[in-house]
Amino acid sequence: xxxxxxxENLWWLTTLLLAIGLFLLYYFARKKTIMQMFSExxxxxxxxxxxxxxxxxxVIIFLIASAFLIMSLAxxxxxxxxxxxxQSKGSDIQFVVDISNSMRCEDIKPNRLxxxxxxxxxxxxxxxxxxxxxxxxxxxxxxxxxxxxxQTAVSMFVRNLDPDLISRQGTHIENALITALTSxxxxxxxxxxxxxxxxxxxxxxxxxxxxxELQKRKIPIHTIxxxxxxxxxxxVYNNYTRVGYKKDESGNTIITKPDEAxxxxxxxxxxxxxxxxxxLGNAAESIMExxxxxxxxxNRSMVFSDYKSLYLWLLIPALMLLIIDFILVERRxxxxxxxxxxxxxxxxx
Numbered sequence: 001x002x003x004x005x006x007x008e009n010l011w012w013l014t015t016l017l018l019a020i021g022l023f024l025l026y027y028f029a030r031k032k033t034i035m036q037m038f039s040e041x042x043x044x045x046x047x048x049x050x051x052x053x054x055x056x057x058x059v060i061i062f063l064i065a066s067a068f069l070i071m072s073l074a075x076x077x078x079x080x081x082x083x084x085x086x087q088s089k090g091s092d093i094q095f096v097v098d099i100s101n102s103m104r105c106e107d108i109k110p111n112r113l114x115x116x117x118x119x120x121x122x123x124x125x126x127x128x129x130x131x132x133x134x135x136x137x138x139x140x141x142x143x144x145x146x147x148x149x150x151q152t153a154v155s156m157f158v159r160n161l162d163p164d165l166i167s168r169q170g171t172h173i174e175n176a177l178i179t180a181l182t183s184x185x186x187x188x189x190x191x192x193x194x195x196x197x198x199x200x201x202x203x204x205x206x207x208x209x210x211x212x213e214l215q216k217r218k219i220p221i222h223t224i225x226x227x228x229x230x231x232x233x234x235x236v237y238n239n240y241t242r243v244g245y246k247k248d249e250s251g252n253t254i255i256t257k258p259d260e261a262x263x264x265x266x267x268x269x270x271x272x273x274x275x276x277x278x279x280l281g282n283a284a285e286s287i288m289e290x291x292x293x294x295x296x297x298x299n300r301s302m303v304f305s306d307y308k309s310l311y312l313w314l315l316i317p318a319l320m321l322l323i324i325d326f327i328l329v330e331r332r333x334x335x336x337x338x339x340x341x342x343x344x345x346x347x348x349x
Contacts, residue, residue, distance in 0.1 A: 005075035005309075012070045016063055023059050030055075054328070061325040068318035072311040089296035090129035092147060092189035094180045095120060095154075098198035098226070099163050100138035100171045101246065102256040105199070107232035108280075113161060115280065116197045116226055120158045122284035123195075124151050130291075133183050136161065139170030139204065141179040147187030173198065173262075174205030177221070181213065191295045194221045195287055196266065200259030207262070211269050220272035222290060223263035224283050231257030 004010065097120070103113040124132070132154045133147035144165075145157045163169070177194070184192045194214075200223075214221065233245035233253050246254045260276055267274040273290040275283045 002076060002078050004071075005077055007074055009070060009074040012073075013067060016066060016070075019059075019063065019066075023056075027056060058325055058328055061321050061328070065318045065321035065325065068314040068321070072314040072318065076310040076314065078308050078310055090127075090131060090149075091291045091294060091296060092184070092187070092192040093123075093127075093130055093132045093291065094135065094147070094184055094189075094192055094194045095132060096135045096137065096176050096180050096194055096196045096198075097161060098138070098171060098173075098176075098196075099136045099161055099165055100201075101163050101169050102171065102199055102201055102234055103226070104163060104235050104237075105227065105232045105256050106235065107228040107230060108226070111235075112199060112226045113163070117158055117161060119197065119224060119280070119283050121155060123288055124155050124158070126284065126288045127151055131187070131189070133187060134158070135176060135180045135183055136165060137172060137176035137179065138163065138166040139168035139172055140166055141172060141176040142166075143179060143183045146183060147189060170203050171198070171201050172204040173200075173207045173266075174209055177207060177210040177214070181210070181219075184219070192219055193272070193291060193294060194219060195224070196221055196263070197224045197226055198263065199227045199256060200225055200261075200263040201256060207266060208269075211266070214270045219270065220294075221266045221270045222272040222274075222287050223267045224275045224280070224287070225258045225260045225263050225277050226280070227256070227258035228277055229257070231255050 097116060099113065103111070103116065105112050108115045129149070130151075131147050131149045132145075132151065133143070134145040134154065134157050135141060136144045145154060148154065173196075176196070180194050232255065234256055235242045236244050236246055248254055258277055260274075264274040264276070266272070273287060275286055279286070
């Protein structure tokens with residue numbers, strides 16, 4: 001069974017059709033110009049090393065190499081899918097991620113949201129038979145991905161996190177936690193835990209209103225404070241171009257700082273782990289280590305997909321073709337003239 005891990009990259013193959021069209025226009029215009037300047041009989045005499053086919057050969061080699069490179073970016077996979085019912089143990093992890101505009105702050109390079117993605121992807125790499133769901137929030141909150149054991153899908157959704165996913169901006173942690181409970185209830189998670197990644201600037205609602213329900217259901221909130229103690233301004237973008245920084249009504253630049261006290265309090269009240277701004281380098285490892293201590297759900301149904309990446313089978317030939325294309329010159333080489341003369345003499349005999 002064959003498939004591509006990133007089939008969206010295959011759309012780049014359509015650009016090769018445009019390249020072919022442009023080359024054909026150039027090739028026939030070039031041929032017409034040459035035939036106007038030279039006759040068939042004196043062309044080789046006038047330009048001794050002229051080659052009709054070398055330009056086409058170089059372009060064909062380049063196009064084939066480009067096609068191989070594009071397909072290697074799509075990462076072809078070979079293998080088989082085996083459906084099995086197995087007994088396993090794993091945690092149910094509800095990720096709750098702040099994607100408000102303050103997460104664009106660049107006090108952590110390149111920005112806070114990029115750090116969130118790095119931490120989440122590192123945690124997902126450490127997951128084995130754990131299930132995970134994704135809730136995103138700003139002024140509103142919604143379930144981005146229901147609880148699933150498909151960690152590839154979780155990674156894909158994490159990579160696509162962006163503040164533009166939510167039009168209503170702000171930071172409503174209470175709403176985010178209520179949405180997380182809804183996701184947990186719909187997934188029927190038996191021993192869930194919430195992992196909240198935010199700068200903690202709760203501008204709306206009162207997170208303490210949800211604490212009682214979390215305590216009653218023994219659902220811990222593990223919190224990770226994203227940012228630095230010093231904080232920084234919030235960039236403003238227009239069509240992906242930074243045009244300045246967010247200002248208040250008085251025209252002063254707003255400085256966003258993580259509210260570590262709020263996040264630490266949420267963890268303390270629910271029995272979770274708090275990771276501060278100074279410990280972000282070990283955040284993924286610390287949270288996953290804490291989750292390993294919790295009780296696991298048993299008798300979980302799983303689908304195994306055993307695939308092997310084949311991108312090198314395309315990447316290596318592509319690089320070899322590009323080297324050949326670089327070395328190959330458009331004019332006819334001396335050895336080709338010698339070979340042509342040798343064949344002509346044999347035919348005369």
